[in-house]
Amino acid sequence: GAGVSQSPSNKVTEKGKDVELRCDPISGHTALYWYRQSLGQGLEFLIYFQGNSAPDKSGLPSDRFSAERTGGSVSTLTIQRTQQEDSAVYLCASSLAGRNEKLFFGSGTQLSVL
């Protein structure tokens, strides 16, 4: 597609369940980023990928969070044993290699943990 695609757009889950969020970046973009945004808050950095490797995963809040990227394309963010404080909009962005200033964001996944 023409833009960054994220799925699902909305996810409601019960506390303690695992969830998987998917990001399909713009074709040819080698850098991929995950951020999350709580209501009325700024963007919190989680992790970024250059190709399939993650040079910086310092923003992952706990070991319940993990992410992978395969084939230099699609990325999956997995949250295990979800907690209510995980509720937020999870945003994925991609950029061309060497052009990190222009991030193209997807429309996000709204995660609600009940």
Add this chain to the structure above:
Amino acid sequence: RKEVEQDPGPFNVPEGATVAFNCTYSNSASQSFFWYRQDCRKEPKLLMSVYSSGNEDGRFTAQLNRASQYISLLIRDSKLSDSATYLCVVTPNTGTASKLTFGTGTRLQVTL
């Protein structure tokens, strides 16, 4: 201290007004700076990069002050469509993918 700090606002201004936002950053090694715009319930989009010498894009002017570690955004002749949250972004590296740190944003409301 937060890595990137912004006045959350809201800034309420009438159409046609000039408004300015500042953003301070704590990491003196920061190299690249940007302003993003985020409309309500939408994803952020790049507004403009901020260059050392300052730069202008139509009604928007961005400035960088490395000595005081702040960047600014000036909007002239405000339009209703400028109403949004403006996010300041800094990163330590240039030219390669790296962590971009976002401020919490400054909300602007332009009124008739």
